[in-house]
Amino acid sequence: MVVAVIFMLFTTLLFLHFNSFLKIPDISVILELQYIPSLLKFLQGVTWIAFGFVVFTLLALLFGRIYCSFICPLGILQDFFIRVNRLLSKRNKNRYSYHQSLKWLRHLITGIALVSLILGSTSLLIWLDPYSHFGRMATHLLQPIYYFGNNGLALIVNHLGYYGIYRIEVHTFHWATFLFASFILVLLLALTRIKGRFFCNSLCPVGGFLSWISKVSIFRLAFEPSKCISCSRCEKACKAESIDYKNMKIDFDRCVACYNCVDTCNVNAITYQVRFHKKAASNSKNETIDSGKRQTLKSILFAGTALSGLSFTIDKESFSSFVSKNPAKSKLPVLPPGAISITHFKGTCTACHLCISACPSNVLQSTFIEFGIDGMFIPKMNFDVNYCQYECNLCGDICPTGAIKPLKLEDKKITQLGKVQFIKDNCVVSQLEKDCGACAEHCPTKAVKMVPYPNKSGKNLFIPEVNTDLCIGCGACEHPCPVRPHKAIYVESNPHHLLAQKPVIKKIETPKSEQEEFPF
Amino acid sequence: MERRDFFKKAIGTGLIAGAALKLTGYNALFAAENTTSTAAPGDKIDLVAVMGGEPDVMFDKGIAELGGMQAFVKPGQTVVVKPNIGWDQPVEVGANTNPVLVKRIIQHCFNAGAKEVYVFDNTCDKWMNCYKNSGIEQAVKDAGGKLVPADSKNYYREVSIPNGVNLKKAEVHEKILDCDVFINVPILKDHKGGRISVCMKNLMGIIENRYWWHGHNLHQCIADFATYSKPALNVVDAYRVMLKNGPRGISSEDCVIKKSLLISTDMVAADAAAAKIYGIEPDEVEYIKLAHAMKVGNKNLTELNIKRIKV
Numbered sequence: 001m002v003v004a005v006i007f008m009l010f011t012t013l014l015f016l017h018f019n020s021f022l023k024i025p026d027i028s029v030i031l032e033l034q035y036i037p038s039l040l041k042f043l044q045g046v047t048w049i050a051f052g053f054v055v056f057t058l059l060a061l062l063f064g065r066i067y068c069s070f071i072c073p074l075g076i077l078q079d080f081f082i083r084v085n086r087l088l089s090k091r092n093k094n095r096y097s098y099h100q101s102l103k104w105l106r107h108l109i110t111g112i113a114l115v116s117l118i119l120g121s122t123s124l125l126i127w128l129d130p131y132s133h134f135g136r137m138a139t140h141l142l143q144p145i146y147y148f149g150n151n152g153l154a155l156i157v158n159h160l161g162y163y164g165i166y167r168i169e170v171h172t173f174h175w176a177t178f179l180f181a182s183f184i185l186v187l188l189l190a191l192t193r194i195k196g197r198f199f200c201n202s203l204c205p206v207g208g209f210l211s212w213i214s215k216v217s218i219f220r221l222a223f224e225p226s227k228c229i230s231c232s233r234c235e236k237a238c239k240a241e242s243i244d245y246k247n248m249k250i251d252f253d254r255c256v257a258c259y260n261c262v263d264t265c266n267v268n269a270i271t272y273q274v275r276f277h278k279k280a281a282s283n284s285k286n287e288t289i290d291s292g293k294r295q296t297l298k299s300i301l302f303a304g305t306a307l308s309g310l311s312f313t314i315d316k317e318s319f320s321s322f323v324s325k326n327p328a329k330s331k332l333p334v335l336p337p338g339a340i341s342i343t344h345f346k347g348t349c350t351a352c353h354l355c356i357s358a359c360p361s362n363v364l365q366s367t368f369i370e371f372g373i374d375g376m377f378i379p380k381m382n383f384d385v386n387y388c389q390y391e392c393n394l395c396g397d398i399c400p401t402g403a404i405k406p407l408k409l410e411d412k413k414i415t416q417l418g419k420v421q422f423i424k425d426n427c428v429v430s431q432l433e434k435d436c437g438a439c440a441e442h443c444p445t446k447a448v449k450m451v452p453y454p455n456k457s458g459k460n461l462f463i464p465e466v467n468t469d470l471c472i473g474c475g476a477c478e479h480p481c482p483v484r485p486h487k488a489i490y491v492e493s494n495p496h497h498l499l500a501q502k503p504v505i506k507k508i509e510t511p512k513s514e515q516e517e518f519p520f
Numbered sequence: 521m522e523r524r525d526f527f528k529k530a531i532g533t534g535l536i537a538g539a540a541l542k543l544t545g546y547n548a549l550f551a552a553e554n555t556t557s558t559a560a561p562g563d564k565i566d567l568v569a570v571m572g573g574e575p576d577v578m579f580d581k582g583i584a585e586l587g588g589m590q591a592f593v594k595p596g597q598t599v600v601v602k603p604n605i606g607w608d609q610p611v612e613v614g615a616n617t618n619p620v621l622v623k624r625i626i627q628h629c630f631n632a633g634a635k636e637v638y639v640f641d642n643t644c645d646k647w648m649n650c651y652k653n654s655g656i657e658q659a660v661k662d663a664g665g666k667l668v669p670a671d672s673k674n675y676y677r678e679v680s681i682p683n684g685v686n687l688k689k690a691e692v693h694e695k696i697l698d699c700d701v702f703i704n705v706p707i708l709k710d711h712k713g714g715r716i717s718v719c720m721k722n723l724m725g726i727i728e729n730r731y732w733w734h735g736h737n738l739h740q741c742i743a744d745f746a747t748y749s750k751p752a753l754n755v756v757d758a759y760r761v762m763l764k765n766g767p768r769g770i771s772s773e774d775c776v777i778k779k780s781l782l783i784s785t786d787m788v789a790a791d792a793a794a795a796k797i798y799g800i801e802p803d804e805v806e807y808i809k810l811a812h813a814m815k816v817g818n819k820n821l822t823e824l825n826i827k828r829i830k831v
Contacts, residue, residue: 158668161636166669320735360646389646391608391653434737435806437713442644446765450712460804462712480644482735505771508763518569518828519796520821 008076015138015357016146031354033071035206036129037400040122040348044402060213063272064220068200068207068256074130074188075200075256077137081192082239095236098244101201101254110208122401123374126351128205131400135352136181136377140366143357144170171362171385177353177377196239201254211253219272221255221262223248227269234261234270319482324426328486330418332493333370333380334473337388337415338396338405341496342371349403351377355395361386363475364395381417383475383491388417390444390474413445416500418473418491420447420466426488429453429463439464439477439489445503447471448489464489469501566824567793568783573831575621575759578781582755583628585827586783592753595633597700601625601665602751604707604722605641605656608649612772614760616650617707619659621757621781625705626663637665638695641725644768647671668695676728683814684744686736691728696749704751704787708758708794710766710774713738715805717767718794719754719787720746720816743810746787750816754790756782758797788817789824796821 038052056067242254365382447470450462603617676691706722733741758780792802
């Protein structure tokens with residue numbers, strides 16, 4: 001259906017970092033419709049815009065699990081797999097049959113997710129939320145493929161003298177996340193082949209919760225016994241395996257509202273009916289599925305998933321002519337600006353990795369267990385890869401769950417993610433008695449500045465001096481420091497973000513007048 | 521294609537004619553009192569120093585003293601203009617080369633018959649933001665040049681530096697290696713690691729791993745690389761000079777308007793003159809001393825034939 005395709009397309013584009021013709025913050029509005037993210041936003045009190053879960057809960061109460069087939073990117077992805085599967089299979093037909101899904105598992109997972117939400121933790125949602133699963137697949141499997149294709153194209157057009165398309169290096173690779181996303185992908189491929197939308201009715205907490213609600217939906221799909229000719233087409237077409245054609249029964253709580261049954265029925269025997277009056281039929285939802293378009297589009301987007309085993313490593317080679325001795329690493333992971341505190345971040349981030357895929361400098365990277373076992377895959381600032389751009393506040397603008405709050409640029413510029421620490425005994429200037437200054441050069445606030453350094457050889461040298469009051473913890477000093485294995489300067493994370501002082505702006509002593517004469 | 525070329529040429533010729541007319545008129549009136557030279561007329565000019573005008577006007581006058589851009593760029597040649605675009609900062613902070621100057625240089629190259637003019641820098645901040653917010657992206661577009669990326673290892677090829685003391689090899693951007701003419705257009709600014717950033721320091725933007733230099737005696741690496749890469753022309757933007765908080769700068773308050781411009785084929789001479797404009801002695805900058813000793817150029821301004829022009 002067109003709606004599903006549009007949502008899928010834009011959600012995918014968001015993750016592909018297609019900023020060239022669409023502004024990311026503008027299209028990220030569609031993520032307000034995502035169930036879990038909008039729910040998390042709602043729970044934080046950012047209510048006016050977080051309407052996705054309200055809308056789809058109400059819709060479920062009316063028509064069933066619309067979210068599952070129209071908005072949920074993981075659901076649409078599974079539908080895509082199902083279609084490809086059908087295309088590839090010899091008989092080219094659906095062959096599902098009525099099965100009870102693992103009811104106890106669905107209720108258990110939904111129950112656990114609800115309890116953990118109430119307790120203010122997203123540690124389980126990271127493993128369960130379908131949107132976040134999709135996000136990680138898009139970031140860690142699809143984006144590299146897209147970049148790979150882009151770079152191939154760039155290679156060709158650059159050769160021809162056109163530079164509108166340029167290479168984009170993949171800096172987001174993270175082995176644990178890659179494996180996890182791949183595992184879920186393979187799991188879905190297998191499940192969709194055998195049991196259709198099994199995932200949605202057994203392992204997904206959104207599916208589970210909406211199934212509770214759609215048990216009491218006002219309008220529901222049901223048989224019209226007088227019309228049914230017992231041909232079994234509907235049962236075979238039902239991805240959710242919720243139709244029992246012999247008994248003319250539909251388990252509407254498990255129905256994912258894909259309307260394949262309606263579509264496939266030649267005699268219009270399945271229609272929306274009001275729950276309490278079996279006779280009153282409504283044909284309003286008899287829409288046909290525009291499978292062709294969805295098909296083509298998504299086959300393009302997902303072609304070549306197998307190619308994704310590329311390896312991307314961070315440069316660890318030694319840049320300095322001596323080996324540093326003193327460890328220089330933040331005890332806690334550094335959070336992105338707007339993430340407030342580790343407690344807040346862990347309580348609201350579902351690790352969908354939209355920020356990771358969108359971060360222009362790729363300083364935002366996935367983690368494994370640095371946030372603890374209850375916060376796996378949550379993003380952190382990784383200054384080995386890059387530093388946070390002073391003029392950028394994109395991550396807060398696009399975060400769908402409110403884990404990274406949007407900050408005005410001027411506020412972001414004084415949000416202190418951590419404090420700079422200088423280890424003199426690791427520094428090029430003290431060890432080699434040579435100039436360097438890479439850290440101070442990059443510092444946007446001059447929390448790191450170079451001061452005269454008296455030395456044995458009597459050379460005119462400058463060494464870094466830090467002022468933590470001015471530091472915003474952006475990592476612009478840590479990233480370029482050439483010393484290995486331990487840098488001479490690093491950012492020690494603030495577990496709770498603080499406010500930094502504004503940079504000192506002072507006029508130059510000499511008057512801004514034009515010089516009269518050449519100084520030589 | 522033909523029509524576009526025609527327009528390009530027509531506009532170019534118009535520009536040059538206009539500039540020349542303005543130039544000759546101006547010079548005829550003030551040449552006697554405003555232009556001074558340390559050597560007898562007819563000698564080879566080592567360094568042109570211009571003061572008092574807008575960047576583009578100063579360049580027009582300065583390059584004319586060296587025989588115009590046609591002395592450096594021959595018809596059909598490929599040119600690289602390499603400004604400093606290191607930071608995501610607006611023009612008034614003085615962290616990046618003035619876009620007005622970059623635009624004018626590209627126009628001069630095309631007027632001299634250049635086939636293609638490429639512009640790039642291996643930036644510090646995210647390259648797209650630097651290119652855009654420095655104003656250089658627009659300037660290059662307006663002048664008809666091509667802004668190319670430099671943020672991927674794939675754009676670089678390794679070269680050996682036979683005369684290097686510390687630096688024996690470096691990865692250099694392919695556009696530099698493939699071009700016919702390389703024009704270096706740094707901005708003069710404060711830089712505590714290198715003391716000042718001018719011509720030789722600006723070459724750190726054509727190599728891939730500059731942090732290696734920081735860890736292996738920065739000054740020696742800068743001088744080593746200068747023995748390898750000698751731009752055909754160096755144009756130093758000293759219109760707005762950042763005197764503190766360099767090289768990124770915090771605000772326009774870090775700058776002083778000096779309205780100066782230096783043109784030279786000798787990087788060491790240009791850097792030495794720039795040091796004086798900045799307010800220090802050339803000998804306070806170690807890489808200038810090292811490069812002079814390695815015979816990259818001449819730092820002794822008194823030995824040079826300097827053409828001084830006041831606009």
